[in-house]
Amino acid sequence: xxxxxxxxxxxxxxxxxxxxxxxxxxxxxxxxVPREPRFFTTDEWITLEAICDRIMPQPGDRPxxxxxxxxxxxxxxxxxxxxxxxxxxxxxxxWRRGLRALDDAAHGVFGGPFxxxxxxxxxxxxxRAQAGALEGEAWAGMPSKAFxxxxxxxxxxxxxxxxxxxxxxxxxxxxxxxxxxVRMALNRRDPWEAVEAKPDHEAKARQAxxxxx
Amino acid sequence: MLAILKRPAATPYxxxxxxxxxxxxxGLNRAASVLAASVLMDSAVEHYRGSFHNRxxxxxxxxxxxxxxxxxxxxxxxxxxxxxxxxxxxxAAALVGLVGSGAHLYNxxxxxxxxxxxxxxxxxxxxxxxxxxxSGLLGFLGERTRDNAPGAPPTIAGxxxxxxxxxxxxxxxxxxxxxxxxxxxxxxxxNPFMFLPVTIPPLAAALLGLAAVGAERERRPLIRGVLxxxxxxxxxGAGFHIMGVGRGMGxxxxxxxxxxxGPPIPAPPSFxxxxxxxxxxxxxxxxxxx
Numbered sequence: 001x002x003x004x005x006x007x008x009x010x011x012x013x014x015x016x017x018x019x020x021x022x023x024x025x026x027x028x029x030x031x032x033v034p035r036e037p038r039f040f041t042t043d044e045w046i047t048l049e050a051i052c053d054r055i056m057p058q059p060g061d062r063p064x065x066x067x068x069x070x071x072x073x074x075x076x077x078x079x080x081x082x083x084x085x086x087x088x089x090x091x092x093x094x095w096r097r098g099l100r101a102l103d104d105a106a107h108g109v110f111g112g113p114f115x116x117x118x119x120x121x122x123x124x125x126x127x128r129a130q131a132g133a134l135e136g137e138a139w140a141g142m143p144s145k146a147f148x149x150x151x152x153x154x155x156x157x158x159x160x161x162x163x164x165x166x167x168x169x170x171x172x173x174x175x176x177x178x179x180x181x182v183r184m185a186l187n188r189r190d191p192w193e194a195v196e197a198k199p200d201h202e203a204k205a206r207q208a209x210x211x212x213x
Numbered sequence: 214m215l216a217i218l219k220r221p222a223a224t225p226y227x228x229x230x231x232x233x234x235x236x237x238x239x240g241l242n243r244a245a246s247v248l249a250a251s252v253l254m255d256s257a258v259e260h261y262r263g264s265f266h267n268r269x270x271x272x273x274x275x276x277x278x279x280x281x282x283x284x285x286x287x288x289x290x291x292x293x294x295x296x297x298x299x300x301x302x303x304x305a306a307a308l309v310g311l312v313g314s315g316a317h318l319y320n321x322x323x324x325x326x327x328x329x330x331x332x333x334x335x336x337x338x339x340x341x342x343x344x345x346x347x348s349g350l351l352g353f354l355g356e357r358t359r360d361n362a363p364g365a366p367p368t369i370a371g372x373x374x375x376x377x378x379x380x381x382x383x384x385x386x387x388x389x390x391x392x393x394x395x396x397x398x399x400x401x402x403x404n405p406f407m408f409l410p411v412t413i414p415p416l417a418a419a420l421l422g423l424a425a426v427g428a429e430r431e432r433r434p435l436i437r438g439v440l441x442x443x444x445x446x447x448x449x450g451a452g453f454h455i456m457g458v459g460r461g462m463g464x465x466x467x468x469x470x471x472x473x474x475g476p477p478i479p480a481p482p483s484f485x486x487x488x489x490x491x492x493x494x495x496x497x498x499x500x501x502x503x
Contacts, residue, residue: 017467178463182473184335188264191469 005171007206008194010164013047016213017193018179024173030162039076039092040068044099050071050115051102054122055156065166070159071095087146091155099145101138102129108136171196220401229500234358234367234374241378242287243357245303247447247486248348249280252310254479255341256384262473264323264336269316273345276302276309280348287355294361295356303356304418307349313342334399340392344483347385351490354378366381367497375426375497382490383421386414389483400476409446414484417443421491430500437495444488450481 012029013019019027029131036043045068046146050094052067053192074078088094106114109128110121128134129152132145139147167174171194175185182190189195197205230236252378256273263270275453277357290296311312317337324332358374367374393410402408420436458464461471472478 017463017469020463034217092352177469180474182262182460183264188266 002197002202003158003169003195004192005168005203005209006197007166007209008171008212010167010172010174010194013174018173018213019175021177023175023177030165033066033073035066035069037072039072041097042096044096045072046115047099047103047113048095050117050122051126051152052156053097054055054119054126055153056160062124062165065160065163067156067159070162070192072154074155075160085150087143088151089142090118090193091151091199094142094147094151095155096142097138097142098144098152101142101144102126103134104136104138105134117155139179144165219413220233224238229366229497231364232291233391233493233497233500234361234363235291235375237357237367237378237493237497238359239288239291241351241358241490242284242290242299243350244284244357244486244490244493245306245352246281246284246288247286247489248344248351248483249306251483251486252341252345252380253281254347254499255344255477258473258479259338259341267316269386272309273313273342275432276306277345277407280306280345280352284348284352287352287359293359294483295346296359299352300356303352304351304383305349307346307353309440310345310347310349313345314339317342322425323331330399333395338392338396340388340395343388343392347388347487350381350385351486354381355493373429373497375429375494378490378494379425379498380477382487382494383418383425386484386491390414390418393484395479404453407410408434408448413439413446414443414487417488417491422497425494429498433495437492440488440491440495444485447482447485448487450484451478454481455472456476473476 014024014027028116043188048071049174052071052131053130056065056067075095080091089097103114105125106112106117106122109125110117114122114125117180125134126148129148134142138163143164161170164174166172173179173193179192181193194212195205195208252273256277258272259272260274265271279302283299287299317339320337321328321332321339324336326332326339354369354377357365357369358378358446361374369377390411393414397407397411400407417436417439420433420439424433424436455478458471458475458478461467461475463471465471
């Protein structure tokens, strides 16, 4: 699949009026996420890695966004959402319980740990969680559906879309600090925003994106 | 104030200087130019922001540029007769402004919420095209003022030109005050100086209104003073707006955003343009100094 915003490099804004010191520091800090577990055990981390690969599959031709690292960081630093679904325990406890329960389900259904299953089988376990069909002692009353919807998917996808890699894919300019937006109407583009390629006009968009700062 | 209102029974009649009508017309030409320059820059910035989404959004740029040139041409012209090309340019400017007002009104009306503050603040500005109407109108009235037999007191549509112009300029000032008032209200009058354009120009408009129906051939230093203040306000306002842009996040370094999202720098000089027209009207009302 050709990229939607060919040639767009959000980090080219780094030293332009689009970004200031606060933005540069925030992005640097995000990119410098520790790559080893601080909250999870190594075992949990490996299971989480397998889950991230199914929830947010990434192409092989570029370095992966280290999604387990971001989830681990959120839990280790106890960065909370500001709200919590009453059926779910606090986020760290929810994750620990959820990972163990998904692994239990993998054992129960396919006879092996989640991380060793074929991708289709991993998907099958996750689909059952999504449908709320997984129950058992390991869940300790936590609905698998609520865990999937409100903990597992958001924590992984939010981490992904908070990175320049994802911003390049979706044509996002990163933090609007200091430069914000001038054209607020739908489908209008400011000169410092990414150019979306129209079908068969990728070269044109690539050229325009090389000037976007 | 009473001195302005009373009409002395025996006003000593002072003839207008022979070239008074042309002088006033040239003043109106300058006023039309200043207003046109304001519209040209303002609509260029704002319609660029609107990505010239509709081709008609180029119209005010072309029309105001022509009105600006016609005004400058009129400034250099000392003949006592209207110029057909200037006349056409000014009439076209007023027409384009009128159509633009209609377009902006439609733009606001079609949005959810209609004429609520949200749309009045953030949609196409309702009062902006009116500045182009005023540029065209003042230029056009300048041509009418000019188009009088030398020596005879100039009239427009049978009314003494000074009275006609004072009334028209006063009305134009009130409209511009409305625009500034609306947008400064949006800006929450966060700087006390934002009250200036809703205090001084209305006073000038009121005094011009009184002068339009008051005695002729009488010195009116108060109006003259207030009109000069109003003219100065255009420059002061632009200065404040330049400061305001600099206070936006990223300051002037981020001018491509702050100049568009910030206060419009070319807008305040429209007060200068209207004040120039008011002074031209006053010149005709006062006549020659004894």
